[in-house]
Amino acid sequence: MHIGLRIFFGFFLIVGLAAFLTLRVFVQEVKPGVRQSMEATLADTAHVLALLAADDMQQGHIANGAFARRLAGLAQEPVNATISGVRKESVDYRVTVTDVRGIVSFDSAGTDVGADYSRWNDVYRTLRGQYGARSTRTDPADEDSTVMYVAAPIRTDATEGGRTLGVLTVSKPNATMAPFIARSREKILLHGLLLMGCAFGIGLACTLWLVHGLRKLQRYARAVAAGQRAEMPLRGAGELAELGRAVETMRLRLEDKQYVEHYIHTLTHEMKSPLAAIGGAAELLQEEVPPADRRRFAANIQGQTRRLELMIGKLLTLAAVEQKQQIEASEPVALLPLLAQLVEESEPRARQRNVTLQLRTVPPDEAAPVVEGEPFLLRQALANLIENAIDFSPAHGTVDIAVVGEPGAAGAAIVRIDDDGPGIPDYALPRLFERFYSLPRPDGRDKSTGLGLCFVREVAALHRGHVTVANRAGGGACATLSLPAARR
Template structure:
């Protein structure tokens, strides 16, 4: 399982568990919390009404006095109130008054007059001087419909002469309870959606940062010319940015070490042959010999010295290109004009081998890149074609646009590339002998061309052709 998916699942597991617990607590506390608030208001109302009812209770007119007339009118009162969007058009209070024995002497609904309520908790506990309240069923056949009763003592001095009970159905609170639950659920879904967006963004950020670092590390492992990934604004100075910098420093140190070791090894190997030839010729020149032999050995020393110089120069040039992570200079380069300049420079070599050049160069073939590096690459391809061409042969140099790219190619009429060398022509220091001298070059030219091509985002192909027989090198660059 990918780390991004694991992070997302872990995030939502923790979030879901926390949201479930919080929601459960909230929803479960809404109903009892609302009922506690109602009970508190009933306590205030019961005690206030008990004070109002006390004079009539003392006078024995509790069933017919002003208090009774006022409380009997409660069902007809229309408050005309709108609470949280709910219309309140009636009062739900029921007032009952019992005497000191617990017998109902007043009922605002007139239903329980004369009944004995002395065993109900609200009356029983209040007559004992305690707080009396109860919640009982309004209908014996409907357990969900309950009524809350809160009582207060009616006193004559310190003596309790009666109990006033205020009752209200719990069902009247259901709209408010349901509204609170709905709001909690709606906000919870909104919170879940916001958390989902944040979780996705956070997971994407971490996964993409790790993915870029992994891609960079894999590219470095494959030996590709990779740039340090940008971690973006979200990363800032976080551990991801520090990790990217650490990987880059490690890559540079490892590459530098491996680069030096590889070059020292290969350069030492390649220098052995010309140095051995120079030493051998120098030892022979110290002995008496015919003038013709002396000139031959002296010429051999000169050729091997030139080979060493060429090897060192090209090795330095290749080292510079291989260490580049991108182009330092980008400018418009006209491939046709540049090719004509290089052919003019190579004219002495072309005449020496009596080579005929067939130009098939279009106009306006402009690419963006480093002119010096492109010139070096084209020069190496032309030199190879000239070196492997037979005397009196022809070179065909062409360039043309192909969609959004420009393709440059040179074709010779030489022997082509042997099958055993097809896979090795881009290896460093690998070279094939020239037909005329049987000498080898530095083996760095095509390696340099390949590096320059990769820097410019191009593609290089070299292969044999027939009719007539020869070899073609093609280089495609973005226009």
């Protein structure tokens, strides 16, 4: 299962289970809580009515006295009230009075006068000085037919000894509280569903945030494993950012170690030939040789020494570019003025080889594109391409430098440099951008360091562009540097 789903289901399971158990407890407590409140109200009512009935009970006319007359029409008393959204239209109380033997002397419903209630819990316990209450079904098969009975003693005045004259019981069907219980349950369930929905949303948001961070780290790790330039995507003080920094630190240390090992290997390999030539010439100079040979050997030493210096300098420059993960100081760079300056600087070298340099924009009247980047690195990269084109151009040849701007918001700025040279052998095309790989010059001059095109490729990648070198259909080679155009 995907890690995001695991995190989400784990979070939602914990929160959902906690919410479910909490809701269940609430729902289970609603009904008992309402009935307990009703019982407390019935107890208060019973004691108040017991005080009011004491005089008629003591005088022996509880069945037809003022108290009985007032309560006789209790069930028919109209009520016009809306309580918590529930409509109430009648009094639900029933009042019964029993004597000290437990015989019913008065019944507001008029049905049980003369009945023996002495064994009912409310009457039985109250006559013995205890709290008397019970809940009894009117229909044994119907759980919702229960009626709650709460009793209070009817006593004489304290000055007369406070004797118990009887018991007054107030009863009320539990079914009358069902609408309130149902309404409370609905509210609890509604808020519970809202809670679950909020938990779902929070869990989803947290999961997406966490998975988004993990996917950034995953893409970063894959890019690093593929040898691509990649910037650490996470910032801040969170655990994911800390993990990302740890991965980046490990990567840098491993890359530094591998980079140094690789460079030492390649540098020592490439330095063998110049050092061997210098060593051989130095040994011959220790012997008596003709002046012409001495001058030739000394020139060889100087030439190989310059080659070593040039190789080391370019290698250090390439190493600096390869170690960069991003451009530190980016600014708009107009390509046409930069190329015009490079053409002017390369003119003496081109004239020495009878090569013509030609700079143009495509189409001719089109404004030259601008790119975002580091001017020094772009200058060095373009200078390498122009230098290569001059070196491989024959006498009286032309190096054509064209600046092309692609239209659109996501357009590219393209520099295309064509020469009239012999072109690139098929076997060399896949290796042109390898470090230290170089082809012999057409006029028999020494090979270059083989680091120029590698440097151009690194600069292009650093600017989110790319470089290609291919043969032209009519002869010669074409180098193309493509960079993202700056937004205007």
